Amino acid sequence: MQFYFELASTSKIGSNKNENTFDRGAPTLDRSLFLLSKGLIVQNRGMRLTRWLWWTPSIVILGAASPTEQVDFGKDIRPILAQKCVPCHSEGGSGPFALQTFAQARKRGDLIRLVSLTGQMPPTDARSDLVSLTPHQPLIGTELRTIQEWFRLGMPEGAKTKPLPTPEKRKPFVSDHVVVAQVGKGQAIPSEGRSATVVYPINSLSGQVGYLGYFSFQPDAPKAVRQVVLAVQRPGQQPPFTQTGLRPGTSYAVWSDGFNPWQSGSGYISVEKEDRLWLRVIAVPTGKPEPASGLMTFGREYRSDKVQTKTMGNDTFVVEAEKIVTLRDEWVLDQDIDLISILPEARFVTDQVRFIAKSGTGEKLVAMVHTWDATWPGAYNFAKPLRLRKGTSLIYEASVPNTKHGHAAEDEKSQTLRFGPRSTDELFSCHINYIPR
Secondary structure (H helix, E strand, O other): OOOOEEEOOOOOOOOOOOOOOOOOOOOOHHHHHHHHHHHHOOOOEOOEOOOOOOOHHHHHHHOOOOOOOOOOHHHHHHHHHHHHOOOOOOOOOOOOOOOOOHHHHHHOHHHHHHHHHHOOOOOOOEEOOOOOOOOOOOOOHHHHHHHHHHHHOOOOOOOOOOOOOOOOOOOOOOOOOEEEEEEOOOOEEOOOOOOEEEEEEEOOOHHHHEEEOEEEEEEOOOOOEEEEEEEEEOOOOOOOEEOOEEOOOOOEEEEOOOOOOEEOOOEEEEEOOOOEEEEEEEEOOOOOOEEOOEEEEEEOOOOOEEOEEEEEEOOOOEEOOOEEEEEEEEEEOOOOEEEEEEEEEOOOOOOEEEEEEEEOOEEEEEEEEOOOOOOOOOOEEEEEEEEEOOOOEEEEEEEEEEOOOOOOOOOOOOOOEEEOOOOOOEOOEEEEEEEEO
16 A cells, blocks of 8 residues: 655645755755755854864855855845844844844854854754745755855955844734733743743633634743743643653644744644643743743634644663664554644754654655754744645654764763753653644
C-alpha cells in the first residue's frame, strides 16, 4: 500500500515553496553557499562562537557580487533591511537593537554577516518540506551575496538616506468571535540570568473562551519575551506546567514573535467554565526587571472538529560524557490526521531537532530546527493544516552532543546527561496538535 502526503486545503505539496529558498534540489551556487554556511558556521550562544570561523573568507568569495557592481548601504543594503529586518529590529520592536540607519547597520555589520550566512535571521532557521512555518521570507541567494559583498568592500554608505520608518504597532483583530484581554499584571521577568520561565494562571477568562480556535500574544516586554504557551487544566488534573515542561497530553496553543499565530483550521480546543487557563512565558533577562504580561488574543468560534494532543519523546534516556547521540521516538498513525502545530522541548545541550514524516513514498521534513536555542524556542504553527495518511510514521529526533565542545557546553568537562528538572539536565519531548480524520 502506498501512503502519501497532502495539504488539508486544496493546495498541492510544494505550492507554497519559493523558488529562491534553499531546497534539496540540484547543487546550485546559492544552495552551495547555504550548505557551506550550515556545515561550517554554527550558531553562537550568548555571542560565544562554538567553532572557528577561519574559513569564512572562502564563503565570501563564493557569494561575491559581480566585480562590476559597487554595493553600498543606501542602494543595496537598506532595501533588504526594510523588508527582512526592520519589522523586528526597530525602535520599540522585539529585536535587541535597531537597524534603521547606516550607523546602526555598520555597527552590527559582523553580526549581520554571521546570522545571514547561518540562516538564523529572519527569526527562524527552521525549515520544512511540507508546510510554511513563518510568515517571514528567508534571505534569498542574491541578498546573501549582496550582504557579503558589502562587508567585503568595507560596508560603504553610498548616498545619504533617511532612517527607515518604525513599523506601526499591530492592532489586535476584534470581532464577535475574538476576545482580547490584558493578562499577567504584576508578573515579572527576573533581571538577571541566562533565561527565565514565568508561569501563572489566568483565572478570569475560562468562561469567555468556550471554543479556542486562534491564539496570539503581544508582550509588554517584546525585547525579553521569546515564547508564550497557553495550556488548559481540566478538573481533577494537575497544573499543566512542571519543571520538566508541559505535562504530556495537555491541550495547548503557542505563540512566538516572527512565527505564525496558532490556529486550528477546522478544529477547536474546548475550554469550559470549570477549566483553568495557564500561561508559560519564556524570556531572556535584559538586565532590568521586565513585565511578563501582555495582550492575549484568542478566537472562540465553534468549529466542527476537536483538536487533540499527542506527546512524543521519553524520559529514560542517558547520554554518557563525551558522547554524541541522536534521541529518537516514532508514532505510526492508525488513522488520517490533520497536523496543526508541534511544540518541541529541549534544553541547552541539544543542538538540533527534527520532525519527520515517513511513508511508502519516502521521508519528508515536517520541521527541522537547524540550531536549537532553548532561550529562544519558536512556535511551529503551520500556516495550513497538513494532512497525513494512515500508516505514516512520524519520527521525532534530537541531536545531543554531550561534549565539552558541544553546542552550549558551559563546563570544560561534560557529565552524564539525563532527563530532569535542573538546567544542567536535558529534555526530549515534542507535543503535537492534530485533528483525527
